Amino acid sequence: MNDFFFARSQMAVSLAFHIVFAAIGMGMPLLMAIAEWRYLRTGDAGYLDLAKRWAKGTAVFFAVGAVSGTVLSFELGLLWPGFMKYAGAIIGMPFSLEGFAFFTEAIFLGIYLYGWKRISPRMHWLAGVIVAASGIFSGIFVVTANAWMNAPAGFRVVNGAPVDIDPVAAMLNPASLHEVLHMTLAAYVATAFAVASVHAFFLLRDRGSLFHRRAFTISLAVGCIAIPLQLASGDLSARVVASLQPAKFAAMEGHYHTGPNAPVVIGGFADDSTRTVRYGLEIPGFLSFLAHDDFNATVTGLDAYPRDQWPNALLVHLSFDAMVGCGSLLFLLAAAAAWKRWRKRPVADGRRFLLAAVAAGPLGFIAIETGWMVTELGRQPWVIYGVMRTAQAVTPITGLVIPFVSFTVLYLLLSTVLVFLLRRIFLGGAADDGSGMPAATAETEARHAA
Amino acid sequence: MLPEWIVLIVMIAALLFYALLGGADFGGGMWDLLAMGPRARRQRDAIAEAIGPVWEANHVWLILVIVLLFSAFPSAFGAIMTALHIPLTLVLVGIVMRGAAFVFRKYDAQNDRVHRRWSTLFGIASFLTPLMLGVTVGGLATGAIVVKDGSLTSGFVAGWTTPFALACGLFTQGLFAFLAAVYLTLDTADDPPLQNDFRLRALFSGITLAPAALLVFLLARYEAPALHGATSSWWAAPLFTLTSIAALTALAALFRRRFAAARAAAIAQVALVILGWTLAQYPDLIPGSLSFDAAAAPANVLWILIVCLGIGAVLLIPSLYYLFKVFKASRTQAE
Numbered sequence: 001m002n003d004f005f006f007a008r009s010q011m012a013v014s015l016a017f018h019i020v021f022a023a024i025g026m027g028m029p030l031l032m033a034i035a036e037w038r039y040l041r042t043g044d045a046g047y048l049d050l051a052k053r054w055a056k057g058t059a060v061f062f063a064v065g066a067v068s069g070t071v072l073s074f075e076l077g078l079l080w081p082g083f084m085k086y087a088g089a090i091i092g093m094p095f096s097l098e099g100f101a102f103f104t105e106a107i108f109l110g111i112y113l114y115g116w117k118r119i120s121p122r123m124h125w126l127a128g129v130i131v132a133a134s135g136i137f138s139g140i141f142v143v144t145a146n147a148w149m150n151a152p153a154g155f156r157v158v159n160g161a162p163v164d165i166d167p168v169a170a171m172l173n174p175a176s177l178h179e180v181l182h183m184t185l186a187a188y189v190a191t192a193f194a195v196a197s198v199h200a201f202f203l204l205r206d207r208g209s210l211f212h213r214r215a216f217t218i219s220l221a222v223g224c225i226a227i228p229l230q231l232a233s234g235d236l237s238a239r240v241v242a243s244l245q246p247a248k249f250a251a252m253e254g255h256y257h258t259g260p261n262a263p264v265v266i267g268g269f270a271d272d273s274t275r276t277v278r279y280g281l282e283i284p285g286f287l288s289f290l291a292h293d294d295f296n297a298t299v300t301g302l303d304a305y306p307r308d309q310w311p312n313a314l315l316v317h318l319s320f321d322a323m324v325g326c327g328s329l330l331f332l333l334a335a336a337a338a339w340k341r342w343r344k345r346p347v348a349d350g351r352r353f354l355l356a357a358v359a360a361g362p363l364g365f366i367a368i369e370t371g372w373m374v375t376e377l378g379r380q381p382w383v384i385y386g387v388m389r390t391a392q393a394v395t396p397i398t399g400l401v402i403p404f405v406s407f408t409v410l411y412l413l414l415s416t417v418l419v420f421l422l423r424r425i426f427l428g429g430a431a432d433d434g435s436g437m438p439a440a441t442a443e444t445e446a447r448h449a450a
Numbered sequence: 451m452l453p454e455w456i457v458l459i460v461m462i463a464a465l466l467f468y469a470l471l472g473g474a475d476f477g478g479g480m481w482d483l484l485a486m487g488p489r490a491r492r493q494r495d496a497i498a499e500a501i502g503p504v505w506e507a508n509h510v511w512l513i514l515v516i517v518l519l520f521s522a523f524p525s526a527f528g529a530i531m532t533a534l535h536i537p538l539t540l541v542l543v544g545i546v547m548r549g550a551a552f553v554f555r556k557y558d559a560q561n562d563r564v565h566r567r568w569s570t571l572f573g574i575a576s577f578l579t580p581l582m583l584g585v586t587v588g589g590l591a592t593g594a595i596v597v598k599d600g601s602l603t604s605g606f607v608a609g610w611t612t613p614f615a616l617a618c619g620l621f622t623q624g625l626f627a628f629l630a631a632v633y634l635t636l637d638t639a640d641d642p643p644l645q646n647d648f649r650l651r652a653l654f655s656g657i658t659l660a661p662a663a664l665l666v667f668l669l670a671r672y673e674a675p676a677l678h679g680a681t682s683s684w685w686a687a688p689l690f691t692l693t694s695i696a697a698l699t700a701l702a703a704l705f706r707r708r709f710a711a712a713r714a715a716a717i718a719q720v721a722l723v724i725l726g727w728t729l730a731q732y733p734d735l736i737p738g739s740l741s742f743d744a745a746a747a748p749a750n751v752l753w754i755l756i757v758c759l760g761i762g763a764v765l766l767i768p769s770l771y772y773l774f775k776v777f778k779a780s781r782t783q784a785e
Contacts, residue, residue, distance in 0.1 A: 056557055063553035066506055067546045073516050074542055077531030084520050085528035085600075089747035092521020093758055099514045100762035106506035107769045111776055114503040118776050165747070167754050397535050397606050410543065414550050421554055 004391055006400035007079045010407055012376075014072055017411045019372055020365055021065030025105075026139050026184070027191025027222075028058040029132035032112075034218055036125045050215055051128075052116075054195075056425055058131075059113050064414060066106070071407070079400075083383050083393035086162060090155055091145045093167035098141035105134040136184060143183045144176045150375065151175035151244050152384050174244055178237045179375070185230040186371065190364025192223030193330055197361025198426060200354045213348040220347060220357070223364075224334040231331060234324070235290075241378075242291035245385060246300035247309060248378035251316040253287055254280065255301045262287040262299035267321055270313035275303070277317065309381060316378045319370040326367035333360050453752035454743050457522040460759055461515055466724050468511035470629065470717060473622075475501050475508050476580045477630025479548060480623070481651060483573020492644055494569060497630075498556065500637040503777040505552065507770065509545075521755055525600060526735040526745035532602050533595040537586045537610045544579030547571055580626045581619040585610050588618025588666075591727070592674045593737040614666070614673035621662040625720060628655040632700065632716045635709040649704055652712070656701050676737040680730035689729070693722040 032054040039047035073095075077084050108130040115124055148154075154170030155162040199216040202209060242249040250256070254265045256275035264287045268280020285295035292299070302310050333356055340347050348354075383390040478497040485493040520527040531538065555568030589595070589610025596604040609615060631652035638645040670678040680686060700715035735742045746752065 060553055060557055063506065063549050066509060067549035070509070070513055070545055070549075071542045073513055074531070074538060077516075077520060077527050078535050078538060081528035081532045084531070085524050088520040088524025088527055089522075089751045092517065092524070092747070092751070093754055095517045096514075096521055096755060096758050097762070099510065099517045100758075100765055102513065103507065103510045103762075103766055104769055106510050107766075107773045110503040110505070110507055111773055115776055163748075165751050167751055395532050395535065396602070397532060403539050406539075406543065410546060414546070417550070417554060421558055425557060 001401075003398055003400040004394050006404040007394050008390070010400065010404040011075060011079055013404070013408050013411060014068065014075055015372065015376070016369055017415075018065065018068040018072055019368055021061050021068055022139065022142075023187035023365070023368055024061040024191050024194075025058070025065045026132075026135040026187035028054060028061060028195075029109075029128060029135055030188065031192070031195060031219055031222060032058055033125065033128040033132050034222070035214075036128055038214075038218075040121060040125055046210055046214060050211060050218075053425070054215075055113055055128075057422065059109070060418065060421065060425075062105075062109055064418065066102075068411075069102075078403075079395055080383065080393045081395050083388065086388060086393075087148075087384060090162060090165050090167060090170045091148050094141040094144045094171045098138050101134045101137035101141060105131055105138060108134065139184055139187060140180050141171075143180050144171045144173070146375070147175035147179040148173045149383060150179070150248075150379055150385050152387050157387065175240060178233065178240045181233040182230070182237050182371070185226050185233055186364070186368050188226040189223055189230050189327075189330060190368050192219045192226060193333070193357075193364045194361050195219040196223060197358050200357035200361075202426075203348060204351070204354050204358065207349070216348045216357070220337055223330070224337050227327070227330050227334045231327060234327065238290060242299070245378070247302060247305050248311060248316070248375075249291065250300060250302045250304075251311040251313040251378050252320040252374055254313055254317040255287060255299060256303055256313075258298065258301040258304050260288060260296050260298045261285045262291075262297075262301075264290065265317075268317070270317045272310065272313060311378045311380045316374055319373040319377065322370040323367045323374060326363040326370070330360060330363050330367075333357065452743070453749050453756055454522065454746035456756050457518060457746075457752055457759075458742055461518045461522070462724065462728050464511050464514045464518065466721055468508070468515060469625075469720055469724060471504065471508035472511055473580065473626040473720075474629040474633050475505055476548075476576045477626040477628070478634070479552075479572050479576020480627045481630055481634070481648075482569055483576065484651075485569075487647065489644055489647055492641070493647060494565075496634060496638050496641075496644060496648075498552075500634060501552070502556070504773060507773060509549070518755075522747050522752055523735060523742060523745040524747060525597075526740055526742070529595070529597045529602050529736060529740065530590065533604060533606065533608060534586050534589055534610055535606055537582045537589065540582040541579055541586065544575045544582060548575035548579060551575060577623060580622045584619035584622030585615045587622075587727075588612075588615035588674075591618070591670075591677050591731060591737060593676045593739075594673075595736050595739060597736055597739040612669075612673045614669040617662065617665045617669050621659070621666050624655055624659045624662050625723070628652060628659055629716055629720065631655055632704070632709075632713050635704070636713060639709070645709075649707065649709075652704050653701065656697070656704065656716075659697065674737075676734070677727075677730045683729070685729060686726075689722060689726045693719060693726065696722055 032051050035047050035054060036051035038044070039051060108127045111119070112124065112127045112131055115127065119127070148170050151173045152170075153173035154166040154168070156164045196216055196219040199212045199219065202212045203216055206212070238249070238252075241252070251270075253262075254268065254270035254277040255262060256270075261284060263282040263284045265277045265280035265282050268277040270277050287299050288297040289295050291297065302313065336353060336356070337347055340350070340353070379385055381389050381391070383393045478501050482494050482497050485491075485497075487493075519530075551568045551572035555565060555572060558564050558568060589608075589612070592609040592612055592614060594604060594609035594612070596602070596608070631648050634648040635645050635652060638648060667678075681690075696715050696719040700712050700719060703709070703712035703715055731737055733741045733743065735745050747755075
C-alpha cells in the first residue's frame, strides 16, 4: 500500500460518501415540493406537516452534502494536481455552471427552510421547485465532467499537452447524455424508495397513520415512475459504454475473449489468471444482443487490450451485477405496487408488501454506489480514458495515509451522528401524529416568528 | 480587456464576498463559543438566527473561487494545492465539522446540554478554519513556494509554517470575528442589552486587529519580501491611509452606536485589505514563480467561462437580492 493507493482510497471514500448526499439533495426537494403542492391544492394541513418534515431531512442531508462537495472540489487538486492541471481548462466550464446551480439551490433552500412565515405560500412552494430544479442542474453539470473523463472530447493532444480546447464540445461529449440520464434517475429512484421504506416501517407499526400513508404513497409513486425509466436508461448506458469503452464493458460482463455469440454472465467471480468467470450463470448470445441487437455480433473482450490496460474485472463485474440486481428488485416492487393500484386496492396496505418496501430501502443506494464503482473502476487504469493514467495524475506529496484515515474517520462519525439525528427527527415526529404540526416544528416556527 | 483580467477580477470579488459573508459566519461561530454572561443563550440564538438562512449560500463563494482557480488558472491550481496540501486539508476538516455541527445543532433536541455540545464543536471549527485559511494565504504570499518548469520544487511545508503565515491566520480570525460582531449589532436592534454585548465584542475585536495587522506587517519584512516590497509602490501610502480611516471610522461609529455606519466602514476595511493584498501580489498568483497571465487557460476557454459567469450572474444577483431582502430587510419592517 503506497501513497497512490491511499490517494485513490481517499477519493473513493469521499465520493462514496458524497454521492449519497448529492442524490438525496436531488431527490428529496422533489418529494417536499410535491407534498407542499398537495397542501396548496387541498388546503389539508397534513400535507403541510409532511412537507415540513421532509424539508428538515432535506436540510440535514443538504448541509452534509454541501461540505462533502466542498471537500471534493479541493481534493481534485489536493490529490490529483496532474489531472487538474491538464483538464482544468477543458472541464472547468461545467464546474463553474455547477457552482451557480449550487448557489441557486443554496439560496432558495435557505428561503424555503426559513421562509414559511415570511413569503406567500405560492412563492414558498416556488422556492421549493427552484431547489429541486437547481439540484438537477447541479447534478447534470458535475456528471458531464465525469462523462468527459470516460469519453474525452473537445481538445487535441500536441506534445503531451491539450490544445485547441473547446469546453462546450468537452461538456457535450458522447458519454454525457447517458451518464446524466442514468445518474439523475438514480437519484430519484434511490431517494424515493429509501423514503418510502422509512414510512413503510412506521406503517407496519401503525397502519392507520394518515401522515405515513400519504408520505409512503407519494414517495413510492415517484420511485415507481422513475424505475422503469431507469431500466431503459441503463440499457442505453450499456450500449454507449460498449461502443465507447469496450474494455469497461468487457470488465462489467466478465467477458475475456473477443468473439461472436457472446454470453451474458450473471454473478460469479471474474478471474484474470484463467480468463474465466467462476460460478457465473451463462446466457449464450445475450451479450451480443444487448450490445449490438444481434445474437451473433462480435463483442470485444479484455483480450483485445494489453494486460496493463485492464480494469479490475472481478470488482467491476460484481459491482455491475449488484447494481442490475438491485434495480431489478426495485422494478419488481414497483410492479407489485402497480398491480395493487390496477386492482384498485390501497397501495399503503398489506403486511407483506410493506415488509418488502422496508427491505427495499437501501437497494437504490447500493445500486448508486456499485454503479459508481462500475464507471470509476471500469475506467482504470485511466483517469482520462486513453489519454492520462491515474498514476500520472497523483500528487507527489507523501504520507497520504494520514488524510485518508482522518477523512474516513470523520465521515464515519458524521454518518453515525446523522443516523441518530434522523432517528430522533422521525421518532419525534411519529409521537405527535395527527396533532397537525409536530412539536419541534411548532417550536422552531415560534422562534422564527418572534 | 484581456479575458484573464476579467476572470481574475471576478475571483477577487468572489473572495471578497466570501470574506464579508462566509467570513462573518465563521466569526459568528467564534462568538458562539465565547458566548458568556447572563445572555449567553440569547447571544447564541441571535447568532444562529442571523446565520441560518444565508449560511449555505455564503459558503458557495469559496467553491466559486476554487472552481474559477482551476478553470482559469489550472497550472497555478495544481501547484498551490500541492504546496499547501496540509493547511488546506485542515481547512477542509474545519469546514466539514462546522457545517455538520451547525445543522445538527439546529435539528437536534433543543435542550441546553445537547445544544452546547454541538455549539462547542461548531465554535472550535469556526476558529480553526479561518486560522488555516489565513495561514494558507499567508504561506502563498511568502514567495517560498517555488515552481520550476511547471513542477513544484519547494516541498510541502514551505511558506505556511512561518510565523508570518501564522500571523496572517490570527489576523484573519480577528477580522472575521470583528465583522460578525458588527453585523450582529444590526441584527439585534430590537434587544438593546444584547446589542450592547455585540457592540462591546466588536469594539474589542476591532481594537485587537491593530496589533495583529502590525505583526503581519513587521514579519512581512523578513518573510514575505515581495509583499513588503510593494509598500514602496505609489498606491501603498493612500491605500494604507484609507484602510486606517475605515478601521477608525468603524470603531468610532461603534462607540457612538451608529451601527449602520460601522457596518459600512467595516466592509470598506475588509475590501481595502483584500485590494491591497491583491495589488501587492500582482502580477503573480504564486509570488516569484508564476504570474497570473502565465498560468491562464487559453483565451477562448476564458471567454466561454466569462459568458458562463455572465449567465450565472443574471441568475445569482436577483436570487441573492431576494434572499437578503426576505431575511435581512424584513426585520426592520415587521417589527
